[in-house]
Amino acid sequence: MSAPLRIGLFGTGHLGRIHLRCLRLLQDRWELVGCCDPSPASQEAVATLAESEGWEAVPTWFDSPEALIDAVDAIAIVTPTSEHARLAKLAIEAGKGCFIEKPITTTLKEAEDLLDLQNRYGSVVQIGHVERFNPAFQAARHHLDRPRFIEAHRLAPFNPRGLDVPVVLDLMIHDIDLALHALEGDVVRVAANGVAVVGSSVDIANARIEFSSGAVANLTASRVSLSPMRKVRLFQPDAYLSVDLLNRSAQVVRLETLEGDAERDPYGLYFDVPGQASRQLHIDTPDIGEANAIADELSNFHAACSGTASPQVPLQDGLAALRVAQQVMDCIALTTP
Numbered sequence: 536m537s538a539p540l541r542i543g544l545f546g547t548g549h550l551g552r553i554h555l556r557c558l559r560l561l562q563d564r565w566e567l568v569g570c571c572d573p574s575p576a577s578q579e580a581v582a583t584l585a586e587s588e589g590w591e592a593v594p595t596w597f598d599s600p601e602a603l604i605d606a607v608d609a610i611a612i613v614t615p616t617s618e619h620a621r622l623a624k625l626a627i628e629a630g631k632g633c634f635i636e637k638p639i640t641t642t643l644k645e646a647e648d649l650l651d652l653q654n655r656y657g658s659v660v661q662i663g664h665v666e667r668f669n670p671a672f673q674a675a676r677h678h679l680d681r682p683r684f685i686e687a688h689r690l691a692p693f694n695p696r697g698l699d700v701p702v703v704l705d706l707m708i709h710d711i712d713l714a715l716h717a718l719e720g721d722v723v724r725v726a727a728n729g730v731a732v733v734g735s736s737v738d739i740a741n742a743r744i745e746f747s748s749g750a751v752a753n754l755t756a757s758r759v760s761l762s763p764m765r766k767v768r769l770f771q772p773d774a775y776l777s778v779d780l781l782n783r784s785a786q787v788v789r790l791e792t793l794e795g796d797a798e799r800d801p802y803g804l805y806f807d808v809p810g811q812a813s814r815q816l817h818i819d820t821p822d823i824g825e826a827n828a829i830a831d832e833l834s835n836f837h838a839a840c841s842g843t844a845s846p847q848v849p850l851q852d853g854l855a856a857l858r859v860a861q862q863v864m865d866c867i868a869l870t871t872p
Contacts, residue, residue: 539566540840543603545622546614547572547581549696550636554613555581555594557830564837569595571603604629609659609840611833612636616700620645627658632840634833636663638704639853643861646854653850661836661846662853664712666780668828672713672767674821675778675785682771685714685752690760693733701736702729703860703867707756712848712856713767720748722859727866732759737871742863787819
């Protein structure tokens with residue numbers, strides 16, 4: 536493997552420190568040049584993390600975003616969403632690779648401007664829709680065959696962290712991205728409603744998204760639930776896929792036509808419909824190995840910056856997910872008192 540690429544990390548809060556640890560796992564790919572975060576509390580948390588895990592040294596701190604960008608080949612932006620557009624613009628204009636945590640930006644205009652910049656400067660940009668790299672989804676996606684209906688539940692207990700963005704941008708956008716990735720056709724209709732339970736912004740939301748192919752996604756996201764859940768169910772002709780993204784498991788239920796006078800399993804489940812061939816229900820549980828989804832997406836980002844692969848979640852996908860999320864929020868605004 537060639538020499539590691541140099542990377543700078545913007546944002547060392549809770550999620551930023553997870554990225555920091557993953558970058559240390561990928562030292563054969565990434566050389567961490569330094570971090571940029573104006574928060575003394577975040578810097579202190581990094582120092583504590585470094586001491587507790589026995590790191591040789593605390594990462595170098597940069598006060599100037601421009602100075603860190605000048606010193607690296609690529610950056611990872613794991614800051615509050617309001618900072619994404621400004622930092623990404625600096626990196627793209629400098630010709631540096633740019634990893635942006637989801638959501639891509641706060642507004643559609645900001646995301647569209649970044650796409651224009653990328654087209655002008657040719658920088659690699661990848662968006663952090665990490666569920667694409669979830670090993671349970673990776674195992675299930677090989678069984679996808681034109682799904683017609685998706686139902687997703689993404690529930691989380693209340694946590695003040697992440698309240699800088701609405702629940703649609705904080706949680707539901709994960710499943711919006713998965714639906715756009717798995718279903719055929721363009722979005723033609725969105726209906727949604729939501730409720731503000733704790734504060735002034737919506738804490739629980741439901742959306743029905745219809746596609747030109749006739750496929751439908753029904754998505755629910757909540758950050759005021761008692762127990763966490765991240766489940767996606769996909770229905771397609773002759774098959775049903777259930778994916779537990781939280782516990783990293785998957786189940787594939789298929790209907791298979793029986794051949795002629797094939798012997799029947801006395802414990803099997805069969806469907807005998809008049810005028811149709813008999814079918815048997817098969818339940819498969821794909822093997823799901825150990826995986827670190829964030830490390831995997833950072834590995835894909837490295838391959839993209841090295842020119843050996845394309846980003847699995849390019850800027851256009853982040854923009855598409857944000858566009859649908861905005862439609863969902865607009866619908867909720869119309870139905871919220």
